[in-house]
Amino acid sequence: MKSIRDDILYLFQEGIKAASPKELFQEFSKENMDVVEKLSDHSKNQFVFSLGKAAYSMAESFSDLFSVNKGYVLTKYSHLPLELSEKGKDKDKIWTYREASHPLPDENSIRYALEVLDQLKQLGKKDRLVVLLSGGGSSLFEVPIDGLSLQELINIQNQLLKSGKSIQEINSDRKKYSKVKGGKLLKELNQDLELYTLVISDVIGDDPNSIASGLTYPSQNYFIIGNLTRSIHRILEEGKKLGYQTKLISDTWSGSSEETSYLFEEEFNLALDSPKSQMIVLGGEMVCPVLGDGIGGRNQETALRVSLLLNEHPTEREWTFLSGGTDGTDGPTDVAGGIVGNDSIHKMEKKGWNPKKELHNSNSYPILKDIDALVSTGPTGTNVNDILILLVGSAKS
Numbered sequence: 001m002k003s004i005r006d007d008i009l010y011l012f013q014e015g016i017k018a019a020s021p022k023e024l025f026q027e028f029s030k031e032n033m034d035v036v037e038k039l040s041d042h043s044k045n046q047f048v049f050s051l052g053k054a055a056y057s058m059a060e061s062f063s064d065l066f067s068v069n070k071g072y073v074l075t076k077y078s079h080l081p082l083e084l085s086e087k088g089k090d091k092d093k094i095w096t097y098r099e100a101s102h103p104l105p106d107e108n109s110i111r112y113a114l115e116v117l118d119q120l121k122q123l124g125k126k127d128r129l130v131v132l133l134s135g136g137g138s139s140l141f142e143v144p145i146d147g148l149s150l151q152e153l154i155n156i157q158n159q160l161l162k163s164g165k166s167i168q169e170i171n172s173d174r175k176k177y178s179k180v181k182g183g184k185l186l187k188e189l190n191q192d193l194e195l196y197t198l199v200i201s202d203v204i205g206d207d208p209n210s211i212a213s214g215l216t217y218p219s220q221n222y223f224i225i226g227n228l229t230r231s232i233h234r235i236l237e238e239g240k241k242l243g244y245q246t247k248l249i250s251d252t253w254s255g256s257s258e259e260t261s262y263l264f265e266e267e268f269n270l271a272l273d274s275p276k277s278q279m280i281v282l283g284g285e286m287v288c289p290v291l292g293d294g295i296g297g298r299n300q301e302t303a304l305r306v307s308l309l310l311n312e313h314p315t316e317r318e319w320t321f322l323s324g325g326t327d328g329t330d331g332p333t334d335v336a337g338g339i340v341g342n343d344s345i346h347k348m349e350k351k352g353w354n355p356k357k358e359l360h361n362s363n364s365y366p367i368l369k370d371i372d373a374l375v376s377t378g379p380t381g382t383n384v385n386d387i388l389i390l391l392v393g394s395a396k397s
Contacts, residue, residue, distance in 0.1 A: 004319070004320050004341075004393050005320050005339065008322045008391050009339070010238070011239060011242075011279075011389055012235075012322055012324055012336075012375070012389065013377075014235060015231035015232070015326065015387045019200065019231045019382040019384045020057070020381060020382055021054060021057045021058045021062075022057070022061045022064075024061075025058075025061045025064075025198075025225065027225075028223070029065060032223070035196070039128075039196065040067075044127055044128040045127045045128070046067060046068055046069050047068075047070045047071070047072075047120075047127055047128070047129050047130070048068050048071040048072070048129075048130045048132060049129065049131050049132070050071065050072070050132040051074050051075075051131070051137040052132075052133055052136045052137040052383065053075060053076050054135070054200055054381055054382045055073045055079070056081070058132040058134060059095070062130070062132060066130075068094055070094060070119075071095040072095070072096045072098070073096065074112050074113075075097075075100075075140065076100070076101070076136055076140060076379075077099045079099065080097055098116075100112055100140045103139050104139060104157055104161070105140070106150070106154075107150060110142055110143060110150060112140075112141070113180065117188060120185075120189060121188055124190045124192060125190070127193060127194070128193075129189070129195050129196070130198065131197045132197075132199075133199045133211060133215060133216070134199070134200045134202065134212070134383045135200070135201075135202030135211070135327065135384075136383065137213070137215060138171055138174055138181065138212055139157070142178060142181075143180045144178065144179065145177055148177055153177055156173075156177060157174065162290040163289065164288065164290075167202075167203055167210060167285060168207060168210045172209075172210075180215065181213035181215065183214055183215075183217055185216060196221040196223070197216045197219065197222045199212075199223065200382060200384060201224050201228075202285070202383045202385055203285075204228075204252045204385065206227055226382070226384060228251055228384040229251050229283075231283070231384055232251045235387065235389065236279075239279040244279035244391065245276050245279065246279045246281065247267070247280050247281070248281050248282075249281065249282045250282055250283065250284060251282075251283040251284065252284055253282050253284030253285075254284050254286070255287070256287050257287070257288040257298050257305060258305060260302055260388070261302055261306045261308075262309065264280070264282075264306050264310075265310060265313075268390060268392065271390070272317060276395075277392065278390075278391070280389070280390040280392075281388070281389055281390075282388040282389075283386065283387055284385055284386060286302060288331075290362045291360055291362045292363065294364070294365070294366075295362075295364075295365040296333065296363060297332070297337070297365070298323075298331060298386070299331075299337030299375075299388075300323075300338040301364045302323040303322070303337060303368065304355060304359055304368065305359065306340060307321070307340035311344075311345040316396065317395060318341070318342060319342060319390065319392045319393065320340070320341040320391050321339070321390045322337065322339045322375060322387075322388070323338055323386065324336040324338075324375045324377075324386065324387055325337055326380060326383060326387060327379070327382065327383035328379045328380040329379070334376070335374045335377075337375045338368045338373055338374060338375060339373055340373055344371060348370070351370050353367045
């Protein structure tokens with residue numbers, strides 16, 4: 001018999017699956033036959049530049065549907081199949097695979113940006129450029145403005161990431177220090193070049209100016225093929241099939257980790273008013289100022305906060321809460337987020353932890369790891385923000 005923990009992990013995985021490039025490209029193709037016809041036109045050489053944490057799976061899914069004469073994939077470390085990341089060689093003389101750093105840029109972010117930029121500049125009237133974008137591109141592809149060193153750029157971006165600002169505000173600031181962000185890349189391209197941009201959005205509201213810092217925006221033929229909404233709908237559908245009464249709070253949430261945890265405390269108390277099994281879902285991208293020198297991420301911190309708050313409301317009803325990033329990574333860690341339940345705080349204290357103390361040091365990762373409360377998916381091949389789910393079991397008769 002499946003547990004409530006099994007249910008919540010299944011629902012999270014279904015949300016990720018709904019945002020997989022394979023599903024998204026198939027759906028996009030059905031609804032945009034005119035674009036499909038253009039991309040299937042073999043009269044031009046088709047060059048594909050796939051950038052972001054979902055770059056490999058987007059490139060793979062695109063090439064399943066369309067011919068590619070030459071392709072370049074730039075993604076985050078450990079987001080390529082092992083044999084490709086080790087060799088970085090072309091696949092059938094067509095694809096070049098590269099990896100760089102995220103969430104902060106490194107020397108490879110610049111090295112490979114210049115490498116692919118050199119190739120893009122050679123494209124002209126006889127070519128078609130297809131850019132596949134996903135979250136993470138802001139860090140992975142970078143050419144700093146003249147006079148700014150890599151270390152200076154890293155210091156600036158590190159301060160931005162720890163500030164608690166929204167991703168829109170962060171990416172707006174990033175553009176000031178870049179020669180390619182904010183549509184500046186377009187100025188480097190041949191103006192006769194046919195250009196298409198297909199995007200999986202990790203930004204609330206799907207603002208093209210913010211996704212990968214607006215690399216090819218504004219431009220014609222810019223399409224957002226996937227976002228968080230599709231994942232949330234899938235989770236709600238599957239939750240009903242599992243017998244839960246479902247409630248969606250929002251799929252465009254941008255509150256702080258602290259604000260979010262208080263919201264779930266309220267929803268938890270409301271859920272207890274009904275004897276039936278309850279599911280509360282929230283989607284978006286939280287902001288989470290870094291308070292100390294601990295290790296963690298916004299999803300792990302939210303899981304820790306929720307466990308502390310719900311622990312103040314003892315109940316015989318079983319509950320579990322999950323907060324996770326759909327890309328499989330949360331902050332600078334190797335996990336997607338955290339999963340907690342009725343006995344989480346007891347387990348932490350039994351092992352000698354002081355949860356509130358760790359929270360004030362932004363140190364959610366070690367404490368959650370110690371009680372087996374981390375959500376580890378590995379790179380998922382997509383990236384559509386965060387998914388938060390609270391399940392409350394039915395009352396015993």
